[in-house]
Amino acid sequence: MYVLTAAEYQRLAERAAAGLSQRGLRPGDRVAIVTPEHRYPQAEAAVLQSRVIAIVAAALRSGMVPVPINPLLTDAERAHIITDSGASVTISEAADILALTQATGPAPELSEWPIGRPMHYTSGTTGRPKGVYTQGIGEPLTEALWRDEIDHWEFTADDVTLVHGPLCHAAPLRYAMAVLHVGGAAVLPGEFDAPSIVRAMADHRPTHAFLVPSHLQRLFQGDLPASPYRLITHAGAACPPSIKRRLHDWAGTEHVWEFYGSTEGQFTVCPGASWEDHVGTVGVARPGRRLAIRDGIIWCHTPAFARFEYWNDPVKTAAAWAGDAFSVGDLGRLDGEYLFLEGRREDLIITGGVNVYPAEVEAVLLECPGVSEVAVFGRDDPRWGQRVCAAFTGEAAPADVHEWARRCLAAYKRPKDLEHHTDLPHNASGKVERLLLAGGPDGRA
DSSP: OEEEOHHHHHHHHHHHHHHHHHTTOOTTOEEEEEOOTTTSOHHHHHHHHHHHHHHHHHHHHTTOEEEEEOTTSOHHHHHHHHHHHTOSEEEOSHHHHHHHTTOOSOOOOOOSSOOSOOOOBOOOTTSSOOBEEOGGGOGGGHHHHHHHHHHHHTOOTTOEEEOOSOTTSHHHHHHHHHHHHTTOEEEEOSSOOHHHHHHHHHHHOOSEEEEOHHHHHHHTTSOOOOOOOSEEEEOSSOOOHHHHHHHHHHHOGGGEEEEEEOSSOEEEEEEHHHHHHSTTOOBEEOTTOEEEEETTEEEEEOOGGGOOEETTOHHHHHHHEETTEEOOSOEEEEETTEEEEEESSTTOEEETTEEEOHHHHHHHHTTSTTEEEEEEEEEEETTTEEEEEEEEEESOOHHHHHHHHHHHSOGGGSOSEEEEBSSOOBOTTSOBOHHHHHTOOTTBO
16 A cells, blocks of 8 residues: 655656656647556555656646556557557656656646546447547636536545545546645555455545445455445446445445446436435436436536547537537436436446447457457446456357457456357347347357
8 A cells, every 4th residue: 555645746746747848748748658557566556556646647737638548458459549649658667657756857837726637538439449638628627627526525635535446547546636636645555455445444544435336346245344434436337236235334324425427527426315215316417517318318518617528539529519518328317306327328338347348349359260240248247247248150269259359358348258159139220139148149159
């Protein structure tokens, strides 16, 4: 574990700003950062996490655009993001990360608030991930953007957030930066490990944690101390009612909040008591927003500071917005002011709180020699929420397809169940019926 204080965060950010400037980076430039989780021993990774947070802050407060990259991605997947973002510099190795935060010499003046947010890449509904770009709001709106998070959760200098997820994902990085900005501290594990998280609760008495349901499921497999938290926020996947109620019993219903959001933006918040009164809801519109359902699709009317665009994709950006409202294509219904999800994007698989899109995985598997057609879908899994599965036709052997996936896809995207079919089921328009496959159709080899 590594405890990053607000004072060290500021000091490291100033040094990182000098380091980025000395590498020739200027406002508007993109800098790709491969986060350290999974690549280094846990203690070393924890230190590197603290430096990555500082580098991201330095970039944003210098007008640059940090692009966090998942360390589990393959070289090809990583290369797509680096190329698409137009990153001038890629920071991936420990020595490079440390060197940036040890730089001395002149540094650009840092803005008081981070300008926009890091450009995280979505998981690729159309087969290719797209960057979510928020720096377009400009510096005048940036304080409102960050206060939207800080003020809602009432973060103060007394808060200590215990980071559970990798910093390549939006929420863990956003929460850490928000708490540090107001003078609090962040406890960094290096990589999620249930026993280490439990020890951190006792040793550091964190006041806040953001989790996904798979974190809770792993933590509840062991003995937990009394909850130290004044606030637990969770999202990222549907939380099974049994896990939700156990969380309420352990932490106290009044201390648990769920929210529904995406890389693109935030939709709802739901205190524990509201969930108990409306079981299954993801809550009501976040302050300053208004929800609407059009043809079953959820739209969120947002304030100006919540605007975003898809990097280098004006067509997709235009499709996501209707006036001041945006949608990511999720389906839902409103019962009064309470939103109920009726299905994430029909092709989306959420495994361990991470989004996996079949189109992206299918595009890779179709390049495997001997594969004629492939469909990727999710099945319920007691540990991960869903697991990635695939069915294919053609002359390839399942072992060959598994090996292809191992070489070409990050581990969390690889099919855990792989079925060889004679034919795949299609509807009248010729589309593969993934729901039939998810239920286990006839024709399995």
